[in-house]
Amino acid sequence: KNEVEQSPQNLTAQEGEFITINCSYSVGISALHWLQQHPGGGIVSLFMLSSGKKKHGRLIATINIQEKHSSLHITASHPRDSAVYICAVSPSVVTQGGSEKLVFGKGTKLTVNP
Amino acid sequence: DAGITQSPRHKVTETGTPVTLRCHQTENHRYMYWYRQDPGHGLRLIHYSYGVKDTDKGEVSDGYSVSRSKTEDFLLTLESATSSQTSVYFCAISEGSPVTQYFGPGTRLLVL
Numbered sequence: 001k002n003e004v005e006q007s008p009q010n011l012t013a014q015e016g017e018f019i020t021i022n023c024s025y026s027v028g029i030s031a032l033h034w035l036q037q038h039p040g041g042g043i044v045s046l047f048m049l050s051s052g053k054k055k056h057g058r059l060i061a062t063i064n065i066q067e068k069h070s071s072l073h074i075t076a077s078h079p080r081d082s083a084v085y086i087c088a089v090s091p092s093v094v095t096q097g098g099s100e101k102l103v104f105g106k107g108t109k110l111t112v113n114p
Numbered sequence: 115d116a117g118i119t120q121s122p123r124h125k126v127t128e129t130g131t132p133v134t135l136r137c138h139q140t141e142n143h144r145y146m147y148w149y150r151q152d153p154g155h156g157l158r159l160i161h162y163s164y165g166v167k168d169t170d171k172g173e174v175s176d177g178y179s180v181s182r183s184k185t186e187d188f189l190l191t192l193e194s195a196t197s198s199q200t201s202v203y204f205c206a207i208s209e210g211s212p213v214t215q216y217f218g219p220g221t222r223l224l225v226l
Contacts, residue, residue, distance in 0.1 A: 031212030043157075043204065043217040050212065086156065090212040099145050099164045100213040101172070106156035 003027050006087050006105035013112050019074040021108045023087030032070050033102065034061050035086040043086070046072075077112045084109050117141045118218040120205050126224045133192040135221050137205030139185075145208045146188040147215070148172075148180060150201040157204065163188055195225045 005024045013019055023032070034046045047054050047061040049070075054061050058077075063070040074081055087105040117140035127133050137146060148160040149172075159172030161180040169180050177199060181189045192199055205218040 033214070042219045045214055045216065048212065048214050088157075088215075099162055099170075100208065100211065101147075101159060101162065102213070102215055104157040106154065 002105070003103050004087055004089055004105040006085075006108050008108060009106070010109045011111070013077050013110070015078060015112055015114050017077050017112075019077050019081075019110065019112075021072045021085050021087075021110070023070045023072070023105055025068050025070075025087075025089045025103075027089065027103070028092040029089040030092050030100070031090040032063055033088040033090070034070075034072050035088060037084045037086060037107070039083070041083075046085075074110075079112045079114050082110055082112050118205060118207060118216060120203075120218040120221050122221060123219065124222045126226065127195050128226050129196055130194050133195050133223065133225075135190040135203055135205075135223070137188040137190070137218055139188075139207050141207075142185055143207040143209055144185075145213070146182065147206040147208070148178075148188065148190045149204045149206065150174065150199075151204060151220075152201050160190065160203075195223075197225050199223065200225045 003026050007022045031048050031050045033048050035043050036046050037043045049063050058075045060073040084107040086107045088102040090100050119138045121136045147162045149157045151157050158174045160174055160178050161172055163169045163182045179191045203221045206215045208215045
């Protein structure tokens with residue numbers, strides 16, 4: 001079983017719809033990250049959160065530490081939101097040299113149709 | 115943008131040939147990482163570095179070696195490329211605690 005599970009794997013929506021992507025994890029963490037990757041593009045960090053909720057424009061990320069669960073919401077979705085959204089966690093354990101290695105989910109591919 | 119570049123951006127090579135990918139950063143970050151990204155697997159860590167000449171293996175290190183002789187450069191070498199190493203390779207740096215990782219633009223490698 002992967003330490004970070006995302007659902008759904010694929011999501012198709014119509015422009016304007018409210019979208020939710022879920023992430024569950026099984027390890028103790030110091031933080032959770034949401035990343036975005038457009039087709040053929042690089043990977044960009046959207047949020048890092050360790051508690052509560054963060055909002056940036058139409059994107060909202062929430063985390064429940066007790067339930068080991070996070071959600072990424074997109075309000076009023078737009079075709080330019082089409083991308084792969086990746087959940088990653090920073091495990092509480094620090095590895096050799098003090099490096100914190102992220103553990104990644106497999107991503108959720110979002111397609112927003114006009 | 116954390117000043118990360120990767121070269122080459124695209125490469126086609128033949129099975130059995132050596133390949134070196136370069137990651138260059140301009141902001142003196144201590145920690146650097148090499149990942150590969152494949153459909154159905156997501157990002158997987160190959161090797162990472164926590165300083166000049168200090169490196170360690172990740173979860174998919176077989177067939178790969180790395181070197182870091184300068185803070186700014188982290189090299190990934192496939193000693194003898196195989197078709198299973200066809201992938202997109204991303205370099206990353208991290209800063210802060212908890213870390214935020216910043217990724218390079220990626221290198222698409224095709225091994226024929």
